[in-house]
Each structure stands twice: as structure tokens, then as C-alpha cells.
Amino acid sequence: MIVAAVVAFLVWANVGVMAAEPEALAAVESDPAVTLTDEGSAWVLAPAEGGSDTGLVFIPGAKVEADAYAATLVGAVQDGATVVITKPTLNLAFFDLRPLSDFTALAPDVMTWAVGGHSLGGVRACQLAEDADALVLFASYCANDLSGSDLPVLSIAGSEDGLSTPEKITESAPLLPADTEFVEIDGGNHAGFGAYGPQAGDNPAAISDEQIRADITAALAPFLLAL
Template structure:
């Protein structure tokens, strides 16, 4: 009996240590670059507010009626994506950047409606994500109200090939995590008419503003250049969604 109690106590202690270590690890996030975030806060074309469960970015000028619920990569500060979407929002698109449970998208089981509620004036919604956030976005894209899917340095693990989603996949040729090979291997999960855009010289961390990331490749273009190309690709994708909604 004493031996059984000792074993039980030991197992409980080990499990407790594992849980504590995991929680500490999950809460050590890759912080957004302060200077990049401040530039967005000071941009009078963009309004930013913290809604508690997400960061909501809305255009101060004419809105185009399209909104994107965007899921961050694993352990990446949601504010790190403000710079990524600065120009997109300034051009009229609303972007709601979620704050995943424990900073890991797979633990966040909240429906899209939770985040869409922060921008009730949006008529057409799309979902997107970076890295692990993109994998989660693919799952959320099954929602019948979703018009499009945006993948930044990511790919799907579920089959969306038979859907009519307007899909844009933007990848980097120097991405050391969501490598070009991984993106190509999962291409069959997307609709045949999905737009696949590879930015030459960009890496995984170019999709946010949070500094270098372990395991990533070395970018051969500037962060500003990569961000400009990402913004241009996303703006074209949004325009396609908007035009389709008007037909």
C-alpha cells in the first residue's frame, strides 16, 4: 500500500511539473517589434483597438465591406501582424487578429462568429493565418459563411479542394519552417484555382514583425520589400473577393 501511494504521488508530481513547464513554455511568446507596431498606431488611415480576445484593425476611410479573421502563428504576439496588414487595412479591409488560447491555435476552439462580432458592418468574411495559425484557419474555412482563405507561410492539413473558396497562399522561397517543399506537398488540399504566390528571398518571419525565428532560413530581401509584396498580393486577393460579392 505504501509503495502504491509513493508511486501515485510520484506520477502526480511528474505530471504537475510537465503541466507547469508547458504553461511556462506556451506563455513565452515572440514579441512584436515595437517600432513596427508604433508606426501602425500612428497611421491615421488605420484604427486599432484591443477587443480582449483579438486585435481589431479597421480603416478610418472608406471600407470595402471585406473582413479577415487572422490567426497568428504559434507563440507569436498578435500585435506582430499589425505591420503585415497596415496597408491592407488602409486600403479598406477590416482585419481581426485573434489571440489564441495559450498562444497556440490548436487550443482555440472558439467559432469565427466570436471574432466577426467585433466588426458587424463587414458584409463578406474570409479567414487566414500564419504558420500553425494557417493550419487552424483551414479548419475554420469549412464555415459556410467564409468566402476566402489566406495562408501566409502555411498550408492545409484538411481537404478543401472541393470548395469554392477564393484561396491565396503566400510563401517564401527562404522559409525554413513552412518550406517550399511542404507547401507544394499540401497543394492538393486546396482548390485547383487557388493562387499560389512565392516571394523570392523571403523567409518565415517576414510574415510578421517579431524578429528572427529559430529554424528559419536567412532572407535575401529586406523585410520592407517582403512586406510590400505580401501586402500587394493580399490586396489583389481581397479585391477578387469583393468583386465576387458584388456579382
């Protein structure tokens, strides 16, 4: 029975994994302003010219391939940040027990690091936040209490999110520092935080994916570069 349960779980973890939309990923790969490098354990998005002082270790949502977030995060890289997108074990952040340093080591010239993630990836990012200089939540919230820390925190959410709903974001806010910056994208939904297509349980977005990504960049890039 134990073997059968393990096999069933492995099948579940690998079925229904949401892949990057080809056109969105191709646009990042062809962008002369950035480089996208597969480092095995993670994808590294970096400015093509000049170094970065600030970086973000980004943890994907459950059962979403890591490169599906390249189109979401490329705007911050174009503005000068480096982003390391982790490849969680079994595509589930909670099964990835590697320390933050395993990923920051992939961009050794970066001195200041934020950690963040989408959905379940954001929950995991909260657990790693004590080893980072800042925390960024993408349609996500913490399960552990960081309210007593002086960590800079940015929370970006969507008004139409059917999974990490505005109500859930509000209910979990007391777990974050009092000066947390909350940004709600009017018309944004849950799946709009990546480029992997629609997601079960989500609501339709009232704005385009391109607008959601632009709004994410408008909040994320200044936050990172001010660290």
C-alpha cells in the same frame, strides 16, 4: 506527475513568446489612415474613414504575439479591408476553440469574410475555412482536405522559408482547390511574415522586411477586395 506536466507545459507556452518589434508597431499606431483597437480577444485593424465590406480574420503563428502582425497586414487595411487579428489561447492556435463568429462579430458591418493565418495559425484557419468566404495562407498549408470545395484560396509563401519550406507548400497543394492562387515572394523567409524578429529554424531573408510586407500587400489586398 500530471500536475507537473501541466505546469511544465504552461511554462513552455509562455516562455519565448515573440513580441512585436516596437518600431513597426508604433508606425501602425501612428498611421492616420487606420485604427488599431484592442478588443480583448483580438486586435481590430480598420480604415480610419469609411466602412469595409470585406474583412480577414487572421490567426497568428505559434508563440507570436498578435500585434506583431499589425505591420504586415496594415497595407490591406489602407486599401480598404478590415483585419481582425486573434489572440489565441496560450499563444497557440490549436488551443483556441472559439468559432469564427466570435471574431467576425467584432466588425459587424463587414459582410464578406476571409480567414487566414501564419504558419500554425494557417493550419488552424484551414479548419475554420468552411465558415468563411475565402482562405488565405501566409507561409502555411492545410492539414485537412479542402480540394473538393469551391472556396477561393490564396497561398503566399517565401522562397527562403526554412519552416514552411517551398517543398512543404508544394507537397500540401493537392489539399487545396485546383484554382488556388499561389504567390511565392522571391527572397522572403518565414519570420518576414510578421514583425517579431528572427525565428529559430528559419533561413535569412534575401530582401528587406519592408519589401516582404509590400509583396504580401500586393497579393493580399486585391484578393480580399475582389471577394
